[in-house]
Amino acid sequence: MKLLHIDSSILGDHSASRLLSRSVVEAFTAVETGSQVTYRDLAGDALGHFSPSTLAAAGTPSEARDAAQQAEVDNNEAVLQEFLAADVVVIGAPVYNFTIPSQLKAWIDRISVAGRTFKYNETGPVGLCGGKKVIIVSTAGGLHQGQPSAAGHEDLLKVLFGFIGVTDLEFVFAHGLAYGDEPRANAMTAAQKHISEQLFSVA
Numbered sequence: 001m002k003l004l005h006i007d008s009s010i011l012g013d014h015s016a017s018r019l020l021s022r023s024v025v026e027a028f029t030a031v032e033t034g035s036q037v038t039y040r041d042l043a044g045d046a047l048g049h050f051s052p053s054t055l056a057a058a059g060t061p062s063e064a065r066d067a068a069q070q071a072e073v074d075n076n077e078a079v080l081q082e083f084l085a086a087d088v089v090v091i092g093a094p095v096y097n098f099t100i101p102s103q104l105k106a107w108i109d110r111i112s113v114a115g116r117t118f119k120y121n122e123t124g125p126v127g128l129c130g131g132k133k134v135i136i137v138s139t140a141g142g143l144h145q146g147q148p149s150a151a152g153h154e155d156l157l158k159v160l161f162g163f164i165g166v167t168d169l170e171f172v173f174a175h176g177l178a179y180g181d182e183p184r185a186n187a188m189t190a191a192q193k194h195i196s197e198q199l200f201s202v203a
Contacts, residue, residue: 001035003028004086008042008104009094009139016174016188017139021092023195024135024172028088031200038082042103047079048072049102050109079110084117088133095140095175099152108160117164127165134161134169135199137191141178145171170199 005025009015029035048054057069058076065073083089093100100108111117119126136157144150154171161169174191177184 001032001087002085003032003035003037003088003090004082005037005039005090006042006104006107007040007092008101008107009092010043010101010103011094012043015092015094015139016177017092017094017137020137020139020172020174020188020191020195021090023192024090024137024199027195027200028090038086040079040082040107042101042107046103047075047106047110049106076110079107080113080116083111084129086132088135090135090137092137092139093153093157095138095142095144095153098144098149100156112160112164125163127163129161129165130167132166132168134166135172136169137172138175139173139177140175143176143179145173145175172199 003025005021007015007018007021009017011018025037029037053069054072054076057065057072060069062070062073091104093104096102114120117127117129119128138145138154140153142149144153146154158169172191172194174187176187
């Protein structure tokens with residue numbers, strides 16, 4: 001089994017999403033021994049946001065690309081291949097200003113590729129990434145789970161991964177982390193319990 005572990009928090013060792021995403025990976029590898037884990041830190045090694053130069057590099061024939069364009073194309077392809085090769089994808093996705101971190105959006109732009117992860121036919125879009133399991137660790141200072149304020153985070157990620165064909169999508173929530181020491185501890189304990197007791201209980 002191949003697992004891709006993505007972190008996007010800018011908080012480093014102080015990050016709740018990093019702590020919990022690591023717990024998810026540890027729980028998975030304890031069940032699926034011998035799994036191959038690939039790790040990408042989107043804050044520590046940030047991808048550039050899509051720009052005119054990104055599109056120009058992709059649209060330029062390989063023989064006509066300059067060194068910078070070729071590096072851009074090669075890096076984007078490497079990101080996409082990591083995702084395509086993974087059986088399981090674990091994503092640390094904190095809520096920043098009601099949405100996902102911009103670093104995570106830049107990664108999403110690299111894996112949302114027509115003809116590779118989705119296509120269109122005469123009836124509409126068709127996702128090409130069925131068979132993957134995606135686990136999203138959602139952390140937040142406030143309470144957003146199931147609320148209208150989740151539209152730019154939880155709902156967005158459900159739509160996105162559904163669009164590319166992922167039907168096995170699960171969230172680990174730890175919200176209300178800024179509400180005080182006790183609510184934070186309770187939220188983190190509940191998330192860890194979900195990871196250890198429920199997440200891979202069927203495996």
